[in-house]
Amino acid sequence: xxxxxxxxxxxxxxxxxxxxxxxxxxxxxxxxxxxxxxxxxxxxxxxxxxxxxxxxxxxxxxxxxxxxxxxxxxxxxxxxxxxxxxxxxxxxxxxxxxxxxxxxxxxxxxxxxxxxxxxxxxxxxxxxxxxxxxxxxxxxxxxxxxxxxxxxxxxxxxxxxxxxxxxxxxxxxxxxxxxxxxxxxxxxxxxxxxxxxxxxxxxxxxxxxxxxxxxxxxxxxxxxxxxxxxxxxxxxxxxxxxxxxxxxxxxxxxxxxxxxxxxxxxxxxxxxxxxxxxxxxxxxxxxxxxxxxxxxxxxxxxxxxxxxxx
Numbered sequence: 315x316x317x318x319x320x321x322x323x324x325x326x327x328x329x330x331x332x333x334x335x336x337x338x339x340x341x342x343x344x345x346x347x348x349x350x351x352x353x354x355x356x357x358x359x360x361x362x363x364x365x366x367x368x369x370x371x372x373x374x375x376x377x378x379x380x381x382x383x384x385x386x387x388x389x390x391x392x393x394x395x396x397x398x399x400x401x402x403x404x405x406x407x408x409x410x411x412x413x414x415x416x417x418x419x420x421x422x423x424x425x426x427x428x429x430x431x432x433x434x435x436x437x438x439x440x441x442x443x444x445x446x447x448x449x450x451x452x453x454x455x456x457x458x459x460x461x462x463x464x465x466x467x468x469x470x471x472x473x474x475x476x477x478x479x480x481x482x483x484x485x486x487x488x489x490x491x492x493x494x495x496x497x498x499x500x501x502x503x504x505x506x507x508x509x510x511x512x513x514x515x516x517x518x519x520x521x522x523x524x525x526x527x528x529x530x531x532x533x534x535x536x537x538x539x540x541x542x543x544x545x546x547x548x549x550x551x552x553x554x555x556x557x558x559x560x561x562x563x564x565x566x567x568x569x570x571x572x573x574x575x576x577x578x579x580x581x582x583x584x585x586x587x588x589x590x591x592x593x594x595x596x597x598x599x600x601x602x603x604x605x606x607x608x609x610x611x612x613x614x615x616x617x618x619x620x621x622x623x624x
Contacts, residue, residue, distance in 0.1 A: 319358035319589050320435045321349035321582070322464075324457055325444030326419045327364035327389065328398030329371055330574060330614060336371075337574075337613045338378050340364070340398065340419075341471050344575045345439045347615040348582035348604065350384050352623060360582075361435070363428060363457070364444075365390040365418040371397035372418070382615075388431055392418035404572055411473060419444055422453040432460035437585045439467040442485065446476035458488045465588055466536070469581050470494040472501060479505040486532050491588075493541040493581060496521050503527065525552040541584060541601075543577055548602045551584075551594055560598030565610040575614025580605035 323342030330339035338347075342364065349360030362384060366372035368391050375397060376386045398417040403410050422444065432438070438461050445451035458466055468489035470482070482502055486492055494502060499521050500514040508527050509517065517524045525540035529552065539553045548562040583604040587597025603622055608614065 317358070317436075317589075318356055319353045319437070319586075320361060320431075321346065321353060321358075321585050321589075322361045322363050322388075322431060322435045322438040322461075323347075323349070324363045324438050324440045324454060325422075325450075326398055326441075327362060327366055327375060328400055328414075328417070328419070329375070331399050331401045332572075333403075336399075337615075338375060339400070339575065339614045341441055341443070341469060341578050341581075342439055344578035344614045345469070345581045345585075346384060347382055348579050348608075348618065349585065350382060351618050352582060352586045354383060355623065358436075360384060361388055361431065362386075363388045363431060365392050365422050367391075367395055367397035367418045368393045369397055371399065388427060390418075390423060390425075392421055395421055402574065408573060413443075413474065413476070416447075420447040420450050422450040424453050424456050428453075428457055429460055432457045433463070435461055435464050436589055437465040437467065439469050439581055439585065440485070441469045441471040442477040442481055443471055443473050445481050445485075451481065455484060455488065465585060466490045467581060467585060468492045469577070470498055470502060471577075472498050482506060486528065486537060487535045490536045491539050491541060491584070492528065492537065493543065493577075493584070495543045495545075495577065499524050499542060506531070522550060522552050522557045525550070526554070529554055543580055543605070546606075549580060549598050549605070551598050556594075558594040558598055560595050560600070560602050563599075563603040563606040565607050567610045568612055570612040571610050572612060573609045576605040576609035578614060579608040579618075 323346030325342040326340040346360035500517040503509040583601035
């Protein structure tokens with residue numbers, strides 16, 4: 315029988331606030347919600363490790379997580395700072411983000427409970443946004459350092475100016491896999507001094523060579539691969555030796571669909587495939603299917619149809 319897996323989404327938790335609705339979100343939380351749907355079939359779980367305010371939005375967040383079957387044991391409660399939120403506008407179907415500053419997840423605290431979770435989880439996904447403030451950056455990095463037995467996915471997610479070269483470098487050093495989109499790849503390479511003579515346009519159009527440069531530059535670390543998402547063109551997984559492309563998927567689009575959370579569903583699919591030791595092409599195909607399905611639906615964490623989960 316397959317193992318009971320624990321996949322942790324570490325970092326920001328917030329509400330995506332659209333003009334007409336507020337939806338639970340934050341990349342690590344989204345990954346945990348998708349992971350819960352995948353893992354719970356075998357008795358496993360997705361876990362949110364984050365911090366929320368002691369306010370109405372915070373209470374709603376905890377209620378929604380419980381309704382989705384996720385534990386709230388690792389969501390810290392902050393009496394001083396509000397629950398995170400981001401105001402989202404859609405332009406041509408693509409989301410733009412305006413983040414509320416100095417919120418609860420900017421003050422993540424290291425704790426004995428988080429240490430035990432780090433030392434026992436099977437996978438953890440973390441990004442740059444939750445590291446925009448020094449305290450949370452130190453906590454995120456400490457958690458990932460303690461999770462040496464786990465797959466550690468650094469899901470870059472560049473937002474506004476909430477990142478720097480030091481954060482990127484340390485995140486890659488701690489990771490077993492890095493995920494970013496084709497627009498982010500040139501930015502990361504230039505900040506790390508790895509862009510060479512290639513233009514940004516070339517790096518976006520042909521990401522494999524730039525991604526392989528990352529893998530090679532961080533060869534002394536545990537980094538095994540770089541994953542580049544390319545929207546409707548699907549996902550590429552790049553290692554030292556190969557570039558793997560899965561089958562690209564497409565689903566009928568809901569009238570209120572948005573692309574929010576599609577990359578997070580992709581992350582959950584990658585982790586599921588890796589943990590189950592699937593062939594890379596099958597893993598990337600699942601990631602493509604989950605990402606394409608979420609992009610066809612409203613909100614970041616719709617219910618994944620049973621045929622996709624199987």
